[in-house]
Amino acid sequence: MEPVKGGNLATPPASVEKILKDAEPDSSCASWAVRFAADLDGVITVLSGMSNLEQMRDNLSYMKDFKHLTPEQKKVIEKASIELAKLPIIPCTTCNYCAKVCPMDIGISASFASMNMYTLYGNLGLAKHNEDWNVAGQGHKRANECIKCGACEAACPQHIKIRDELEKVAKVLL
Numbered sequence: 001m002e003p004v005k006g007g008n009l010a011t012p013p014a015s016v017e018k019i020l021k022d023a024e025p026d027s028s029c030a031s032w033a034v035r036f037a038a039d040l041d042g043v044i045t046v047l048s049g050m051s052n053l054e055q056m057r058d059n060l061s062y063m064k065d066f067k068h069l070t071p072e073q074k075k076v077i078e079k080a081s082i083e084l085a086k087l088p089i090i091p092c093t094t095c096n097y098c099a100k101v102c103p104m105d106i107g108i109s110a111s112f113a114s115m116n117m118y119t120l121y122g123n124l125g126l127a128k129h130n131e132d133w134n135v136a137g138q139g140h141k142r143a144n145e146c147i148k149c150g151a152c153e154a155a156c157p158q159h160i161k162i163r164d165e166l167e168k169v170a171k172v173l174l
């Protein structure tokens with residue numbers, strides 16, 4: 001499930017996208033993620049969410065007659081993943097499982113999206129604006145109102161240290 005990490009790997013940071021596009025200009029970034037999952041030993045099904053016809057056509061173009069990754073393609077993925085790991089983004093997929101258990105209704109995923117926006121693009125004003133909308137527009141509580149109960153971390157499939165990350169959000173964006 002979630003080979004494209006909730007869509008995040010479909011539009012990776014520019015430096016990662018460049019590696020993938022240099023290797024195969026006509027392949028979508030999402031296709032690399034889905035093919036990586038399909039190529040793993042023991043995998044017989046890859047569940048990839050699609051939200052429009054174009055995405056379905058793209059998925060079908062390489063999964064209808066799936067061919068295992070070549071050693072060269074595996075090297076491209078390794079290079080891209082090393083590049084991606086250099087960027088300190090929070091690996092949140094916006095599944096919002098954490099939101100269902102948070103007693104304070106902290107806008108966790110939206111706060112992380114704002115923080116990632118700042119990390120990737122360096123636009124502090126826009127990131128703060130996003131964070132304000134998370135609170136004023138969506139009615140969530142601010143990151144600094146977290147009571148550190150830890151319920152969210154037990155529910156997070158990405159094993160994110162949510163309490164620590166919220167502290168950083170509060171420091172940078174509030």
Ligand code: SF4
Pocket residue numbers: 101102103104105106108145146147148149150151152153162163166
């Ligand atoms: S640790 Fe904070 S964000 Fe997580 S569930 Fe508790 S109050 Fe909510």
Ligand code: SF4
Pocket residue numbers: 091092093094095096097098099108109155156157158159160162
């Ligand atoms: S459970 Fe984890 S991955 Fe899902 S929205 Fe919350 S922080 Fe993000």
